[in-house]
Amino acid sequence: MIKRVSYNKDDNCLETYNIIVPGLIDFHNHLKFNALPRAVISSKYNHRRDYREAAVGLEKAALEFEELLGASDELACYAYLFSELKALSGGVTTIQGATGLSQKINPCIQSNLVRNIENPEDFYHSDHSIGPKILNIVDIDGWKKDPEKFKLTENPNVFHRIFLHLAEGQLDHTIQERADFLPFVFSQAKRFVLINTIGLPMKDYDDLGKQGASFIWSPESNITLYGITNPIPLMIDFPIGLGSDWSLTGSFSLWEEMQKAYSISQKLNWNIPPKRIFQMATAGQEILDLPIGELKVGHFADFFLVSQKKERPENPYEYLLTQASRKHIKLVVIDGKPIYGSYRAIKDIDPNFQHFRKVSKGRCNNPKYLRTEVLKGYKFKTLKKKLGKAVKKVIDNNPGVFFTDSQNKLRSPSYNLFPC
Numbered sequence: 001m002i003k004r005v006s007y008n009k010d011d012n013c014l015e016t017y018n019i020i021v022p023g024l025i026d027f028h029n030h031l032k033f034n035a036l037p038r039a040v041i042s043s044k045y046n047h048r049r050d051y052r053e054a055a056v057g058l059e060k061a062a063l064e065f066e067e068l069l070g071a072s073d074e075l076a077c078y079a080y081l082f083s084e085l086k087a088l089s090g091g092v093t094t095i096q097g098a099t100g101l102s103q104k105i106n107p108c109i110q111s112n113l114v115r116n117i118e119n120p121e122d123f124y125h126s127d128h129s130i131g132p133k134i135l136n137i138v139d140i141d142g143w144k145k146d147p148e149k150f151k152l153t154e155n156p157n158v159f160h161r162i163f164l165h166l167a168e169g170q171l172d173h174t175i176q177e178r179a180d181f182l183p184f185v186f187s188q189a190k191r192f193v194l195i196n197t198i199g200l201p202m203k204d205y206d207d208l209g210k211q212g213a214s215f216i217w218s219p220e221s222n223i224t225l226y227g228i229t230n231p232i233p234l235m236i237d238f239p240i241g242l243g244s245d246w247s248l249t250g251s252f253s254l255w256e257e258m259q260k261a262y263s264i265s266q267k268l269n270w271n272i273p274p275k276r277i278f279q280m281a282t283a284g285q286e287i288l289d290l291p292i293g294e295l296k297v298g299h300f301a302d303f304f305l306v307s308q309k310k311e312r313p314e315n316p317y318e319y320l321l322t323q324a325s326r327k328h329i330k331l332v333v334i335d336g337k338p339i340y341g342s343y344r345a346i347k348d349i350d351p352n353f354q355h356f357r358k359v360s361k362g363r364c365n366n367p368k369y370l371r372t373e374v375l376k377g378y379k380f381k382t383l384k385k386k387l388g389k390a391v392k393k394v395i396d397n398n399p400g401v402f403f404t405d406s407q408n409k410l411r412s413p414s415y416n417l418f419p420c
């Protein structure tokens with residue numbers, strides 16, 4: 001926990017020239033799929049169900065991968081580990097979307113690495129009766145299958161957030177869905193976090209926002225799949241979180257999604273200020289009522305350091321969105337503990353360097369190191385071999401579904417996740 005935020009030379013202070021940034025929150029992800037490469041989307045879809053029901057292309061490849069993970073707990077653990085490392089090395093300290101876990105796989109995602117918002121233990125260690133209860137309902141079809149899941153607890157110490165893909169498609173393809181489900185969503189709006197909700201009449205964004213609903217924005221994935229995205233200027237006063245979505249159609253991770261959101265805003269003349277975009281990547285208190293996303297007393301000590309140029313940038317938010325990248329990250333700290341970073345930055349805080357191992361590939365001046373205990377005995381060599389083999393199998397079985405050029409390499413498990 002952060003006990004004090006101040007600057008006093010007499011304190012035992014560690015001075016840094018780097019920018020201190022609160023840990024990013026990836027508000028929407030599908031961790032199990034995140035080792036798959038980018039998919040080729042040659043024509044746009046009208047609705048989420050169009051590709052999910054197609055049983056070919058994108059969905060078939062994803063299901064095949066899911067089946068491979070289902071058949072091997074070890075492989076599944078490596079898939080989650082890979083996704084979390086990808087997030088961590090880009091400054092993410094909390095992530096949504098660790099779903100579809102069997103009881104056995106659960107320990108693979110239990111903390112030390114990034115916090116998983118579906119996992120109450122990652123936020124409140126001692127008393128499980130107090131804390132978040134976050135439901136993840138993939139979409140309306142999931143809701144229809146298991147309406148019991150929507151029964152909400154009466155315990156005032158437990159708050160609910162229901163993450164739901166709703167109206168993910170063109171306006172004239174969401175008519176029935178809206179008629180069937182919007183009344184219920186409106187009756188509990190405060191508890192809903194609406195994902196990829198691009199197909200609502202303009203008035204509904206305003207009404208839902210005023211009733212207390214939150215929205216998750218994943219522009220890269222929206223535009224790739226449907227050619228459109230949320231009308232953000234109409235929603236700008238309501239809680240909005242950014243999510244990188246899955247690797248098949250979304251950004252590499254949240255930092256890249258944040259940069260995409262900024263460039264789209266510029267391109268469409270929305271001119272959303274850099275600070276507001278950055279807030280979307282850190283709105284943990286606003287959307288989840290959790291002590292994350294800000295450097296203030298009582299919040300978790302989750303943050304990272306980013307190197308800056310010789311001249312201090314005039315607007316650090318703009319610098320993060322337009323000039324810096326994950327390779328400029330010097331240190332990532334979760335719960336006050338250095339987890340990942342360069343030798344100097346780690347050693348300044350944790351002189352016992354034995355807990356760390358080098359993870360950057362090739363030669364560079366400032367290679368990155370990772371706290372070994374977060375690997376929980378899993379090996380990079382095996383990760384590369386086994387996960388790489390599973391990804392290759394899915395690519396080979398599904399010709400034409402994935403990019404085969406450099407983008408493919410960029411997103412495969414052999415990609416250097418720890419640039420320096």
Ligand SMILES: [Zn+2]
Pocket residue numbers: 028029030165195245246
């Ligand atoms: Zn999604």
